[in-house]
Amino acid sequence: MTRSKLIAASDRLDAFAKDSGFDAQPPRYITGNFNIALHDGEILYSDEAHLYCADCATSLQRRAITLLGPQSEDDHFIYCADTSLGEDGPVYCATCGVTLDYQLTEHGCTTELEHYEENPSADISPQELRDRTHP
Numbered sequence: 001m002t003r004s005k006l007i008a009a010s011d012r013l014d015a016f017a018k019d020s021g022f023d024a025q026p027p028r029y030i031t032g033n034f035n036i037a038l039h040d041g042e043i044l045y046s047d048e049a050h051l052y053c054a055d056c057a058t059s060l061q062r063r064a065i066t067l068l069g070p071q072s073e074d075d076h077f078i079y080c081a082d083t084s085l086g087e088d089g090p091v092y093c094a095t096c097g098v099t100l101d102y103q104l105t106e107h108g109c110t111t112e113l114e115h116y117e118e119n120p121s122a123d124i125s126p127q128e129l130r131d132r133t134h135p
């Protein structure tokens with residue numbers, strides 16, 4: 001599949017997802033990193049490579065600042081991640097697993113289309129997918 005056909009297919013799949021009511025929120029990250037041992041043996045960990053939905057980022061940031069002290073507020077802000085470089089696969093919140101907004105690389109787009117063709121969704125038939133991506 002040529003790059004222009006991949007982009008057209010991706011745009012049509014995005015439109016299909018939005019028309020179906022799916023509207024992914026942008027991925028967020030927490031600046032800096034923390035690695036806090038909790039009393040129950042768990043570790044509260046985050047670094048800038050971890051991506052979260054808004055609720056999970058806020059909850060984790062608040063919890064870390066509570067444990068680290070108010071002076072840590074200057075080290076741990078929440079920012080939206082730059083998605084322009086693309087991802088080789090879907091992006092999910094590191095805490096709750098909700099799908100976040102992302103752009104696929106050419107490799108990621110090809111891989112996702114191949115995966116779909118091998119594992120069709122119950123919500124859209126392979127014929128519908130072909131009709132939507134190859135008008």
Ligand SMILES: [Zn+2]
Pocket residue numbers: 052053054055056057093094095096097098
């Ligand atoms: Zn989440």
